[in-house]
Amino acid sequence: MAKAENKTKPTSETPEAFVATVDPPVRRSDAEVLLKWFADVTGLKPKMWGPSLIGYGRYHYKYETGREGDFFLTGFSPRKANLVFYVMPGYQYDSMKDKLARLGKYKTGKSCLYVNKLADIDMEVLREIIEEGLAYMRKNYETFDE
Template sequence: MTNSENKTKPTEVSPEAFIADIAHPVRRADALVLLEMMRRLSGEEPRMWGPSIIGYGQYHYKYDSGREGDSMRTGFSPRKSGQVVYILPGYSNFDLILDRLGKFKMGKSCLYITKLADVDLAVLEELIQAGLDDMARKYPQ
């Protein structure tokens, strides 16, 4: 691996087994909801990316800087503080959707959701689909 490649790679660990090991019952239940929601929306089977990210689909990127690699099209990571939902690649403005989502914090291309009960799941689905559509335009399969 060169220094320019993405260090987070798909693994052979089962996402279902990973989720089953989550001690916090709300985090585990929320992860199961996201597991199925993203499977349905993406049409892809989930894979573990590194030790803690559940990803769907894959794309190859190459930046002007020379950095390149492969990454998931969308995914999430159940963490102790809540769910991190990856809406990639993070180039589009989704403010109109986010305004209707509910309680969350935002990173460059991810959402931090303490518990799914804090957000409108239909709006979350709309957001994930918008992210997938954005990926399809930027990185066609």
């Protein structure tokens, strides 16, 4: 039986072109800031993954089930309802909990951090979170700085 492929893959659209279409305007403005900010924090170039995810770097995963694939190391998506930050190791670690306590207004999912607007959070704490997530991924996975 063929293995299912990851549906979220890199695309040829540029992140800048995508961000130019984001609504509402405050979300677009935050996304413009984040494009440069993530590049500064990660040292990586942005790439579109699927229709609305902006990813930085890439890692290869392989589950015990045999399923494997590639995904971005970290990134964000300027959705209509909120900004979503992707930190692949998630937020269950004690050091992440400490950082989240200092971040500001947010909600979390497994690997997602939901923020209404950048003005609601401390960007230096977000930097710490992104950097810790990247360090974890580089230590535990085969990674590619693309």
